[in-house]
Amino acid sequence: MAYTEDDLKKELETKEYEYGFYTDIESDTFPVGLNEDIVRAISLKKEEPEWMVEWRLEAFRAWKQMEEPEWANVHYDKPDFQNISYYSAPNKKPKYNSIDEVDPELLDTFKRLGISLDEQKKLAGVAVDIVVDSISVATTFKATLAEKGIIFCSISEAIREHPELVKKYIGSVVPQKDNFYAALNCAVFSDGSFCYIPKGVRCPMELSTYFRINQAGTGQFERTLVIADQGSYVSYLEGCTAPSRDENQLHAAVVELIALDDAEIKYSTVQNWYPGSAEGKGGVYNFVTKRGICEANAKISWTQVETGSAVTWKYPSCILKGDNSVGEFYSIAVTNNFQQADTGTKMIHLGKNTKSTIISKGISAGKSQNSYRGLVHIGSRAKNARNFSQCDSLLMGDECGAHTFPYIEAKNKTAQVEHEATTSKIGEDQIFYCNQRGIDTEKAIALIVNGFSKEVLNKLPMEFAVEAQKLLEISLEGSVG
Amino acid sequence: MELKDKLVSSFIAFENTVDVDTAIHDIRSEAIKTFEEKGFPSKKEEAWKYTSLKSILKHDYNVFPREESALEFKDIKRYFIYDLDAYKIVFIDGKYSSHLSETTHDKIDVCLMSSALAQPKYSVVINKYFNTVAKQDGLTSLNTAFSNEGAYIQIPKNTVAEKPIEIIHFSTGAEGAQLLQPRNLVVVGENSQVQIIERHQSLTENPVLTNSVTEIFVDKSAIVDYYKIQNDHENASLVDTTCIQQQSRSIASVHTFAFGGKITRNNLNFYQQGEGIDSILNGVTIIEGKQHVDHNTLVHHTEPNCESHQDYKGIFDEKAIGVFNGKIIVDKKAQKTNAFQSNNNILLSDSATINSKPQLEIFADDVKCSHGCTIGQLDDNALFYMRSRGIGEKEGRALLMYAFANNVLESVKIPQLKNRINKLIAKKLGVAIGFDL
Numbered sequence: 001m002a003y004t005e006d007d008l009k010k011e012l013e014t015k016e017y018e019y020g021f022y023t024d025i026e027s028d029t030f031p032v033g034l035n036e037d038i039v040r041a042i043s044l045k046k047e048e049p050e051w052m053v054e055w056r057l058e059a060f061r062a063w064k065q066m067e068e069p070e071w072a073n074v075h076y077d078k079p080d081f082q083n084i085s086y087y088s089a090p091n092k093k094p095k096y097n098s099i100d101e102v103d104p105e106l107l108d109t110f111k112r113l114g115i116s117l118d119e120q121k122k123l124a125g126v127a128v129d130i131v132v133d134s135i136s137v138a139t140t141f142k143a144t145l146a147e148k149g150i151i152f153c154s155i156s157e158a159i160r161e162h163p164e165l166v167k168k169y170i171g172s173v174v175p176q177k178d179n180f181y182a183a184l185n186c187a188v189f190s191d192g193s194f195c196y197i198p199k200g201v202r203c204p205m206e207l208s209t210y211f212r213i214n215q216a217g218t219g220q221f222e223r224t225l226v227i228a229d230q231g232s233y234v235s236y237l238e239g240c241t242a243p244s245r246d247e248n249q250l251h252a253a254v255v256e257l258i259a260l261d262d263a264e265i266k267y268s269t270v271q272n273w274y275p276g277s278a279e280g281k282g283g284v285y286n287f288v289t290k291r292g293i294c295e296a297n298a299k300i301s302w303t304q305v306e307t308g309s310a311v312t313w314k315y316p317s318c319i320l321k322g323d324n325s326v327g328e329f330y331s332i333a334v335t336n337n338f339q340q341a342d343t344g345t346k347m348i349h350l351g352k353n354t355k356s357t358i359i360s361k362g363i364s365a366g367k368s369q370n371s372y373r374g375l376v377h378i379g380s381r382a383k384n385a386r387n388f389s390q391c392d393s394l395l396m397g398d399e400c401g402a403h404t405f406p407y408i409e410a411k412n413k414t415a416q417v418e419h420e421a422t423t424s425k426i427g428e429d430q431i432f433y434c435n436q437r438g439i440d441t442e443k444a445i446a447l448i449v450n451g452f453s454k455e456v457l458n459k460l461p462m463e464f465a466v467e468a469q470k471l472l473e474i475s476l477e478g479s480v481g
Numbered sequence: 482m483e484l485k486d487k488l489v490s491s492f493i494a495f496e497n498t499v500d501v502d503t504a505i506h507d508i509r510s511e512a513i514k515t516f517e518e519k520g521f522p523s524k525k526e527e528a529w530k531y532t533s534l535k536s537i538l539k540h541d542y543n544v545f546p547r548e549e550s551a552l553e554f555k556d557i558k559r560y561f562i563y564d565l566d567a568y569k570i571v572f573i574d575g576k577y578s579s580h581l582s583e584t585t586h587d588k589i590d591v592c593l594m595s596s597a598l599a600q601p602k603y604s605v606v607i608n609k610y611f612n613t614v615a616k617q618d619g620l621t622s623l624n625t626a627f628s629n630e631g632a633y634i635q636i637p638k639n640t641v642a643e644k645p646i647e648i649i650h651f652s653t654g655a656e657g658a659q660l661l662q663p664r665n666l667v668v669v670g671e672n673s674q675v676q677i678i679e680r681h682q683s684l685t686e687n688p689v690l691t692n693s694v695t696e697i698f699v700d701k702s703a704i705v706d707y708y709k710i711q712n713d714h715e716n717a718s719l720v721d722t723t724c725i726q727q728q729s730r731s732i733a734s735v736h737t738f739a740f741g742g743k744i745t746r747n748n749l750n751f752y753q754q755g756e757g758i759d760s761i762l763n764g765v766t767i768i769e770g771k772q773h774v775d776h777n778t779l780v781h782h783t784e785p786n787c788e789s790h791q792d793y794k795g796i797f798d799e800k801a802i803g804v805f806n807g808k809i810i811v812d813k814k815a816q817k818t819n820a821f822q823s824n825n826n827i828l829l830s831d832s833a834t835i836n837s838k839p840q841l842e843i844f845a846d847d848v849k850c851s852h853g854c855t856i857g858q859l860d861d862n863a864l865f866y867m868r869s870r871g872i873g874e875k876e877g878r879a880l881l882m883y884a885f886a887n888n889v890l891e892s893v894k895i896p897q898l899k900n901r902i903n904k905l906i907a908k909k910l911g912v913a914i915g916f917d918l
Binding site for chain 1: 837
């Protein structure tokens with residue numbers, strides 16, 4: 001039967017308009033929901049080249065086929081991915097006009113962490129006229145970095161300015177289809193940091209320590225790419241000890257580290273996002289994929305202090321591909337109230353004479369659940385591979401849980417693998433000893449917890465170590481009973 | 482026809498051979514439904530991540546044992562611990578062999594599952610205990626569905642079984658591939674003691690798959706020692722599920738000596754239901770070739786003041802694969818628990834693999850729990866020391882390996898059995914030394 005004009009008219013009347021979805025790329029916040037148009041729009045907004053758009057779309061298509069992982073030892077209401085706005089420009093309007101309007105409880109915490117007044121204002125979202133110190137410091141350091149040939153900028157800028165580097169390395173450690181959240185991140189990441197250290201250069205400062213104010217607000221789908229070229233060294237710091245009242249429920253970041261021959265990367269994280277109320281309402285879901293690859297004689301060291309978030313799902317890993325490469329993982333995970341953490345690491349030994357060390361300290365209080373989940377894999381060609389793992393858990397109160405799920409796979413006879421785990425509580429005699437010497441119970445617990453975590457705290461850059469120590473204290477406040 | 486379908490349809494034929502008007506048969510009917518639903522485990526299941534049954538499920542197994550095949554005692558004498566005076570329950574192709582066995586009803590009951598199921602005087606015990614502690618997974622349900630034969634051991638209150646009890650399952654495989662599903666029940670009363678030795682032995686080159694389930698109930702202050710010898714042919718596979726329920730102040734130990742078999746999977750589950758309990762899990766694994774041994778253990782602490790001790794040693798040569806998956810769960814109520822778990826392994830070849838997963842799940846705060854896992858090699862210095870003193874390399878290595886496994890062997894309480902295990906190890910390591918130094 002011939003297709004007549006009437007048929008067409010009829011069809012147009014009954015059919016819903018296929019192209020009805022409208023995205024205004026000029027607006028600051030995108031409508032909720034996720035589809036290919038949104039992915040394209042994010043890319044367009046970031047002025048990204050065509051290959052990047054395709055890369056994102058590929059990830060998005062893969063993500064649609066994937067299912068949310070359920071193996072982790074955490075329970076939460078699944079986020080509705082169609083009910084999230086995937087892009088919103090950084091809010092330029094200050095939340096408060098003066099520091100007096102800020103929640104006094106928040107200010108008190110800032111004070112105890114020893115954060116300067118200017119930083120406090122910025123972090124709380126108070127309008128700041130001139131932050132002379134910060135800005136000038138930032139500018140000076142930017143100049144120093146440029147002189148050494150170090151590239152340190154936002155990832156969007158890097159995609160525009162250094163496409164050859166980004167194209168070569170992005171997705172090389174965490175492929176687009178790696179896992180559910182990594183795929184989602186690849187499709188919709190809004191911003192993040194990019195860092196390139198040229199051959200033989202030793203980065204003269206802790207990257208991002210001094211930029212923590214300026215770099216704040218990079219959003220919920222952060223993407224970090226750190227490349228240390230042959231023989232270089234960099235220490236990179238992420239996060240902030242200050243409590244962040246982030247409204248975003250879901251955070252799915254991806255961090256990729258590439259340490260070429262003889263290079264060393266030290267990556268430290270302090271995470272203190274909103275853990276939800278004491279009754280277990282709200283809080284951030286932190287689903288992060290972090291992985292680094294070591295070429296010959298290279299070293300990657302992960303240090304993390306995790307005190308925030310309602311649900312944490314995070315396994316910073318090292319692929320020890322090159323001979324003589326070294327991977328390290330130092331972690332403190334503190335959970336209180338209704339927080340849940342499932343965190344650990346993967347050490348994949350592929351090269352000869354590779355070494356890895358895992359030190360994980362879990363502290364659970366209140367009604368929280370804290371799990372260590374780790375994998376040590378010794379490939380059949382990894383001659384003389386060596387691993388030492390130690391995971392200790394400290395339980396405070398009888399309603400929390402501590403769990404250990406280590407996976408150890410060895411395929412080479414020269415492998416030497418050791419794994420040790422203990423679970424204990426703070427002894428009454430220890431507390432009594434402190435009380436007897438005039439230290440109140442709360443302080444005594446802080447003292448003991450600090451001692452318990454010392455091995456990991458020592459690995460943090462100095463400025464952060466002090467703050468992190470105080471942070472542990474604050475996180476565990478009120479857990480004694 | 483797939484093995485699963487074959488088994489499900491065989492169930493109707495099986496019903497014709499047993500009494501269907503009993504409570505047990507309702508359990509069987511329920512179990513076949515569970516098996517139909519769950520089927521055989523796949524590698525996708527976390528508990529079976531490192532062990533695939535694919536290669537052994539492809540055979541066309543005979544499901545029903547034939548009539549008793551005769552075996553001469555002299556032919557199989559070497560599988561018994563002949564210098565040990567013991568009660569014996571012997572099965573050939575799943576059928577009870579009366580002329581090789583030595584059972585008793587004097588004070589204690591050492592007899593057959595089939596006769597216990599048939600006689601009303603045992604029905605109280607059967608109804609109280611049968612299938613109450615066994616897991617409800619696919620393979621266990623399959624065993625439950627076809628459960629009819631196995632060992633039945635009941636020790637009343639305040640009784641010490643004066644002799645150990647040996648349970649041996651032979652398979653002749655005369656008619657080709659064979660599937661055996663023994664089902665054992667051990668009930669030990671208050672203050673009683675018993676020692677049990679279990680062995681599965683294939684006498685054929687044909688593939689044999691044994692899916693064995695044992696339920697053990699240990700009442701207050703009772704002591705049970707259970708020894709499993711697994712030294713089978715390269716084409717015999719074993720899935721052994723043992724579930725143990727313990728009451729207050731009881732001590733139960735299970736020693737598993739895994740020296741061979743195509744695929745050996747041990748599911749060992751301890752459920753503590755009282756205070757002051759001690760659970761002991763020991764294992765020595767020495768395998769080579771393409772053998773695969775998987776130890777999957779669970780200790781569930783539910784009450785305060787209990788202990789558990791796990792010690793598993795493994796030596797893996799050639800292309801052998803070893804798996805250890807140990808789990809300790811400490812409930813909120815189980816304060817003052819002491820739980821220890823240790824898994825040590827030696828790899829002798831680059832093609833051998835060890836996958837170890839020692840897990841702790843702890844919900845109580847006043848506990849002492851630790852686990853350790855190591856993978857390493859023999860100490861070259863120690864070897865050199867021995868060689869410099871005139872001990873051959875092979876013997877030196879064997880001595881070191883024996884020393885490595887020694888603290889597990891030390892805990893064997895029956896001297897004749899210990900002797901036998903020493904000989905098995907010497908044979909396994911290809912040396913002619915006694916180790917009874």
